[in-house]
Amino acid sequence: MSAAAQQLLEEALGCVERECAAAFAGMRAALAGRCVQLSLPGESFIVSLEALAVQEPALRIETSARVIHQLVMGELDVLEAIRMDRLKLTGSTASLADGFDAALLFLKGVTRCLSADALLRRLEQLSYSEGMS
Amino acid sequence: MSSASATSAMSASCARHVERAGFFRRSGGRPGEAPHREWLHFSLAQDDLTLLVNFSVVEDGRPAAQPGHERHRVVVLVRKSGVWEGDAEELPPEQCFVAGGAIYAAMGAHSLDFVEDRFRLHLKLARRPIEVLLELAPVSHPVVVNNVRLEPGSAPIHWLVVPRLRADGWVDIDGSRHEVRGRLAYHDHNWGRFSHSGLSWYWGHAAPMRAVDPFSVVYARLLSRNQGVCYMHSLMLWRNETPWRVYRDTEVRVEPVGRRRATGVVVPRSASLLAAEVGVDLPARLQIEVRRGGDRLEGSFESVDLARIVVPHDEDLGTTVIHEVFGVLRLRGCVAGELIEFAGEAVFEFLGAGR
Numbered sequence: 001m002s003a004a005a006q007q008l009l010e011e012a013l014g015c016v017e018r019e020c021a022a023a024f025a026g027m028r029a030a031l032a033g034r035c036v037q038l039s040l041p042g043e044s045f046i047v048s049l050e051a052l053a054v055q056e057p058a059l060r061i062e063t064s065a066r067v068i069h070q071l072v073m074g075e076l077d078v079l080e081a082i083r084m085d086r087l088k089l090t091g092s093t094a095s096l097a098d099g100f101d102a103a104l105l106f107l108k109g110v111t112r113c114l115s116a117d118a119l120l121r122r123l124e125q126l127s128y129s130e131g132m133s
Numbered sequence: 134m135s136s137a138s139a140t141s142a143m144s145a146s147c148a149r150h151v152e153r154a155g156f157f158r159r160s161g162g163r164p165g166e167a168p169h170r171e172w173l174h175f176s177l178a179q180d181d182l183t184l185l186v187n188f189s190v191v192e193d194g195r196p197a198a199q200p201g202h203e204r205h206r207v208v209v210l211v212r213k214s215g216v217w218e219g220d221a222e223e224l225p226p227e228q229c230f231v232a233g234g235a236i237y238a239a240m241g242a243h244s245l246d247f248v249e250d251r252f253r254l255h256l257k258l259a260r261r262p263i264e265v266l267l268e269l270a271p272v273s274h275p276v277v278v279n280n281v282r283l284e285p286g287s288a289p290i291h292w293l294v295v296p297r298l299r300a301d302g303w304v305d306i307d308g309s310r311h312e313v314r315g316r317l318a319y320h321d322h323n324w325g326r327f328s329h330s331g332l333s334w335y336w337g338h339a340a341p342m343r344a345v346d347p348f349s350v351v352y353a354r355l356l357s358r359n360q361g362v363c364y365m366h367s368l369m370l371w372r373n374e375t376p377w378r379v380y381r382d383t384e385v386r387v388e389p390v391g392r393r394r395a396t397g398v399v400v401p402r403s404a405s406l407l408a409a410e411v412g413v414d415l416p417a418r419l420q421i422e423v424r425r426g427g428d429r430l431e432g433s434f435e436s437v438d439l440a441r442i443v444v445p446h447d448e449d450l451g452t453t454v455i456h457e458v459f460g461v462l463r464l465r466g467c468v469a470g471e472l473i474e475f476a477g478e479a480v481f482e483f484l485g486a487g488r
Contacts, residue, residue: 019197022450074398074405104488107406108452111445114197117223120403 004126005038005065006045012119013049016109023109024049030102034058034095040065041130059091059099066127072107072120143374147271147295148250151320152236154277155247155293158324159190159203159233167288168192168447171324173238173245175254175269177300178340178478179316183212183459184265184304185219185440185480186254188238188245190231194328194447205229207243208400209256209263210440212459213306217440220261221400252298252320260402267302269318271295273349273374281355281365283327290325296338296349296371317344321351329453329484330446333358335387335419337434337481339462347373348475350462352421354387368423368430370468378468384425389416390433395456395485397439404443406488407452413485415439415456421464430473432464434481443487452487 017024028049036047037057041064046057067086070076081087089096110116158171172189187208193199203226210219224241231238236247242257251270256263273296280289300318304311317340335354349371355364368385370378395413399405416436423430442455462479466472 019195020450021196026450072406073402075402104406105450108445108450108488111404111407112195112447114195116403117225 002043003045004129005040005043008119008122008126009038009047012110012113013047013106015113015115015119016106019114020109020112023105023112026105027102027109030098030105032098034098036061036099039063057091058095059089061099062088062090064127065123065130069123069127072123144270144272144299145250147274147374150274151271151293151295152247152250154275155295155320155322156235157190157231157233157238159231167326167328168194169324169326171322173236173322174320175252175267176319176338176480177267177304177313177316178318178480179300179311179313181214182304182311183478183480185210185457186256186265187442188240188243190229190238202226203229203231205231205238205240207240207256208442209258209261209265210398210400210442210457211263211304211306212438212440213311215438217398217438218261218306219263219398219400219440220258220402221442222259223401254302262305262307264305265302267300267304267313267318269298269300269320271298271320273297273371274376276351276369276376276379278365283355283364284331284357284362287331288326290323290327290332290355292321292323294322294338294351294353294369295320296351296369297340297374315344317341319349319351328446328448329444330449330451331358332356333360333484335481335483337419337462337479339434339475339477339479341475341477346475346477348473350464350475350477350479352385352387352481368421378425378428380423380425380428384423386420386422386424388420389414389418390420391417393417393436393439395439395441395454397441397456399441399443401443404445404452404487407445408441408443408454409486409488413454413456415458415483415485419481423466427470428466428468430464430466430468432462432466432475434460434462434479436460436481454485454487456483456485458483 039062170191175186177184193202208221238245256265275295298318333356337352351369419434439458444453464475
């Protein structure tokens with residue numbers, strides 16, 4: 001099982017924490033200690049912003065790197081992706097809403113990182129290579 | 134002097150004026166102050182093709198940036214048959230050179246120069262099938278506005294505007310070449326130490342539908358972010374190459390009428406999720422009225438569609454969205470005893486907050 005997406009996400013989170021502390025603090029406040037499970041083709045992992053993650057995931061996201069890239073690039077709308085069954089979200093209403101806030105803050109943070117373009121290119125490469133391995 | 138040589142001398146005079154005043158200022162690098170930012174903006178209207186180009190250089194205010202580091206961005210937007218396409222590219226510093234004190238910028242595959250009395254633009258987007266090669270010769274004199282005061286304690290903003298240039302060249306969209314021969318274009322240049330988070334504006338310009346029409350119009354309203362304070366309000370009218378009238382403050386009444394949804398293409402594409410579609414106050418129409426002495430103008434700007442440029446703030450997590458709204462400007466009335474009936478394709482910018 002590949003860990004490319006997990007590695008990319010961890011690097012991006014590290015960039016946001018170092019370079020845009022306000023966005024990172026906002027993400028932590030939005031998630032309030034909750035974990036998120038991200039499942040992509042060939043890869044599934046837990047995302048937590050806390051040092052010790054002992055909880056069950058409050059939010060489960062099942063999608064692909066391709067869809068994530070399309071959402072970021074405005075080529076696909078969130079509701080459209082859900083309707084097409086290309087994005088599955090499982091969790092309480094509060095977890096879904098807070099998860100969306102955290103994702104938006106993550107995007108705000110990444111946008112302000114010096115390596116934003118490089119990270120985006122890696123996401124694009126990941127979306128192309130998805131399913132090929 | 135023959136008519137042709139008089140026209141040539143006039144164009145050369147306009148070009149000299151632009152060259153002397155329209156050069157890149159660049160950043161001096163002053164810690165603790167708002168970042169220096171400036172951009173050169175161009176617009177072309179031809180039949181059902183509208184082109185917007187923006188070269189910007191901004192002192193990098195991100196906390197992790199090295200002192201003196203600058204960010205270089207190029208925006209290219211085309212509207213063809215009612216469909217917007219384009220992108221905003223940020224180019225790495227090692228691929229960029231901007232000549233302070235001159236009109237010259239090389240940013241990746243894009244370049245801007247001023248040679249032989251005209252701008253030369255070459256643009257080639259990396260991820261969208263758009264390439265542009267244009268020569269833009271100023272055929273009207275610029276108006277330069279220095280030291281427009283913004284909020285107390287902040288540095289002023291400065292700008293230069295040339296409402297009429299003659300454009301020649303081509304625009305390639307998705308493999309299809311659109312020749313440009315003697316069409317009208319517009320240029321402005323803004324610079325200063327300010328942040329988008331403290332500023333808002335309505336800014337519009339229109340080229341006449343008939344090239345023989347001697348009038349050009351530029352409208353500018355600079356406001357505080359919450360639009361509670363107006364720093365500057367003017368409607369400028371050129372007659373041929375000459376700045377003819379500047380109506381200011383209470384001489385100009387502009388009222389928004391109705392609302393339109395903030396939908397449309399977003400650049401840079403990677404910021405699409407930061408451009409909000411709800412809660413954005415975009416007028417469907419602007420009702421315009423000008424009164425000064427015997428001068429009277431009435432008309433409207435009717436919006437048609439729009440594209441959006443997303444600008445994340447460096448100093449906070451806010452985002453400014455510049456709505457580039459295409460539409461039609463009509464003005465009718467009497468200025469200095471001369472009847473005016475102006476109709477032109479226009480682009481108005483309205484600023485709003487993104488997510």
